[in-house]
Amino acid sequence: VQRRAAAKAGGPLPPASESAPARLILLAGILVLGMYGGYFGAAQGILIVGLMSVVTLESLQRITAVKNVLTTVVNGVAAVTFMLVAWESIDWRVTAAIAAGATLGGLGGAKVGRRLSPNVLRVTILVIGTIALVRILFFD
Template identity: 50%
Template sequence: MSPTEAVIIALAGVAAGTINTVVGSGTLITFPTLLAFGIPPVTANVSNTIGLVPGSVAGAWGYRREMAGQRARLVRFSIAFVLGGSLGAALLLVLPPSVFAAVVPALIALALVLVIFQPRLSAWVARRHEHLGGLPEHGAWWVWPSMFGCAVYGGYFGAAQGILQMAIMGAGVPDDLQRLNAIKNVLAALVNAISGAIFIVVAVVDWRIVALIASGSVIGGLLGASVGRRLPPKVLRAVIVVVGVAALASFVKG
């Protein structure tokens, strides 16, 4: 790995950490960057997942004030994410690498659709959110199984899992959306940590990549929790879409 490549990967980590804290689709920055430097898809995914853990923790710390009074809800959803994240990570390791390489274009395309339509999705969530009176603190009955499914996806690949989380919780949990975003950051850190711990034991990890993304994502996570909230959403989405489309095009071409 050349010094230039190392700097680019670290900067991608900064961008991913910021975007994950604010929106939740930073993998669409780091993963294509690693692929562009010739890292095998599964190794890139595994190393990226582990590298983003510190950034997710930093983002969660930045939203710690919004976590007040949400302990019971966090415990309930954490169970879904421990189980679902473990299952998703196991699927990545048990299935042949060719399966992951084959489904990555579909996963990237799904993530891009979520990013592109995120404003409309957020508007729908906000409208839906106004009519959640009377629901229990943990939300409607379908929220937990939906969060479990989101965790399986997060353990397997994870791009745009934050958008999925906010869509689920925003549509079914009666609380302020900023407080739900705080929950999102903690759960993203949890699913990355769970799947990352499994990957460390049984998968091939490129620790140089982990170190570079981790150092960058911590800076990005802190930025996302402070100035990141004031960044123009259109700019963030544009960057994500451009990088994601380039990655998708490279897969299709290959």
């Protein structure tokens, strides 16, 4: 968004990722999304990518890497909290399956995502997201 706006205006890229207001917006947004993710979690990663894409000038690959670390921390804190307050409610077979899938997806996604160009990565995310949305809206 920032790159397109600067290109349209014919000016240099704004130093958004280095300004104090941008850092404050980013930190406040990450705090709010961390609370949201700890409670609900759905689409937290997409929201973080959106926030960071607007507030920073980082590449999509770097934003995705930071998003993965942030959501891992949020999910880890939520998991430990849940274990402390509701141990007896945890289905450990399902937990193990989710942990294995997330680990394999993270390792595979990191290898593939770093090799893709930003445009191919954006198109891939858009296509997968659209397929998921259509499936949820019309086939569930």
